[in-house]
Amino acid sequence: MTVKGLIAALTEQENVNFLLTNRIPRAAVTRFMGWFSKIENRIVCAASIACWRLFSDLDLSEAKKTGFKSLHDCFTRELKDGLRPFDPDPRVVASPSDAIIGAHGAIEDTELFQIKGANYSLKDLLGEDELVERHRNGRFVTLRLTSSMYHRFHAPADFNIERVTFISGDTWNVNPIALKRVEKLFCKNERAVIETRLVSGEALTLVPVAAILVASLRLHCIDRTLNAQTRGASVFPCDVQVHKGDELGWFEHGSTIIVLTPDRFEFSPNVREGARIKAGQPLLRKLG
Known part of the structure; x- marks a missing residue:
């Protein structure tokens, strides 16, 4: 061997x-x-x-x-130009990053899960009642970036970034083994809540979650790096318009991004737990 x-x-x-x-x-x-x-x-x-x-x-x-x-x-390497084309359909929310697809599905009232049988709440993840209401009974998908993957992430759709909230926390590993053993792991780890509004009006929220070796996140919309040494305001108001495929920032290793939408979206046929997806490939599609 x-x-x-x-x-x-x-x-x-x-x-x-x-x-x-x-x-x-x-x-x-x-x-x-x-x-x-x-x-x-x-x-x-x-x-x-x-x-x-x-x-x-x-x-x-x-x-x-x-x-x-x-x-x-x-x-934090960049890729050669043109390697991650984003699906041009305006109804499609694309994957913001290269990833392995984890838990995903319908949010049951305000409950979602990190693995089957291990639930956590939107309130524990997001921390704010108004934001919880935007995603009540909506959809969620968990995207896990491994250490060897491309670590930059991009806008999955055309939207306006309205606010970023940084929530300090732990740095548990986010691999499947830890997800089975650590209750509400995503709600314990350091994370950023990126609130956005699609051009069609719906709320879309991205939650990049840090992990061991990865408690650092660079966000272009607020022009700063967020980590355990971040001082000052934890809430950063924004008014930044971005287009699908624009780079939003990067992790400084592998980690996780949780994507939240309202219930008017369905998952693309390629979304299966354990499947690999690349930035730009379809993730969800708006109904109607």
């Missing part, structure tokens, strides 16, 4: 995986990774990327650059 195969076999064991990724000082490890990833040293960068390849299916063939000055530079 290869070294990569041995590592994969060990980390697929639930107890080992959970121990390695959660029963450690998560905040301290995340802060260290944030510092380490920004070291601009050719040898450190090359060694780090080589190690990263051992643990993942990292493929840099789509990257716009062929060399990177740091691990962070590689994490």
Whole structure:
């Protein structure tokens, strides 16, 4: 068995995986990774990327650059132009990112789930009653970005960004093993609530959720990076018009985006739990 195969076999064991990724000082490890990833040293960068390849299916063939000055530079890489065309149908809400599709479906009153049988509420996730009402009995889909994926995310439709709320929290891993073991995980982790209004008037909300090694989120609409060191206002009013496919920002590793819409949307046929989706591919479609 290869070294990569041995590592994969060990980390697929639930107890080992959970121990390695959660029963450690998560905040301290995340802060260290944030510092380490920004070291601009050719040898450190090359060694780090080589190690990263051992643990993942990292493929840099789509990257716009062929060399990177740091691990962070590689994490947040841009892609070659034209590789992620967005579905042009104005009725379609596209995937904002490359991802593995997780839990999705109808929101039952204000309840949704991270896995079957593990519910959480819109209020716990979003924190505000008015926003909860916008998505009562609506639709939700969970998109999980793995560490090796393209980490930038884009506008899934034409919309106006009205407000961003940053909610501080923990940095639990967001992989399926942790989702089975940690109750209301998405509501415990650090996250941003991006409130938008589609040009047709409906509310669409994006909730990027941080995770271990990933408690940092760059948002262009407020021109700042949000993380555990964020000081000052946690609510950032916005009035920013964006077009489908425009870059909204990036994670500094892999993580999760939860997409919320009203009930006048249905899932595209390609949306299946466990399936891979690329930024720009159809996610939901407006009825009528």
